[in-house]
Amino acid sequence: MKKNTFSMIDENGNEVVYDVLFTFESEETNKNYIVYTDNTKDENGNIEVYASIYDPENPKSKLEAIETEKEWKVIETILNTLQEEIKKKSDEDVTNEQ
Numbered sequence: 093m094k095k096n097t098f099s100m101i102d103e104n105g106n107e108v109v110y111d112v113l114f115t116f117e118s119e120e121t122n123k124n125y126i127v128y129t130d131n132t133k134d135e136n137g138n139i140e141v142y143a144s145i146y147d148p149e150n151p152k153s154k155l156e157a158i159e160t161e162k163e164w165k166v167i168e169t170i171l172n173t174l175q176e177e178i179k180k181k182s183d184e185d186v187t188n189e190q
Contacts, residue, residue, distance in 0.1 A: 098128075100155075113141065114174075115148070118166050124148050125167060126155065143167045 096112040110128040117124045126146045129139055144155035145163075158164060 110142075114170075115146070116170065117148075118163075120166055121163055123163070125158070125163075127167065127171070141171070 097109050098112065099107050099109045102108050108130050110130050113127045113129060115124065115126045123145050124147065125143055127141060127143045129141050132140045134140055143158055143164075145158060146155050147153040158167070
């Protein structure tokens, strides 16, 4: 399976490759979002995840910052739901293997 990736130049001028975790359109905000990671970990050992607004019609467009609490809540809700589904699936796989 081919990973969906893109690269950006960081503040130090280095090219960083990001893995796209998922994209979605919110009916609530009428915007498209991209959720991605560079697979680095924070001080707690959690993988860093980022989100931005993007234009799916223009692959060369710049990612836009998410600026409202409402938008972050929409993204957090989706991330939490996905995490719960992954954990549930993982728990089912362990149960089925026993």
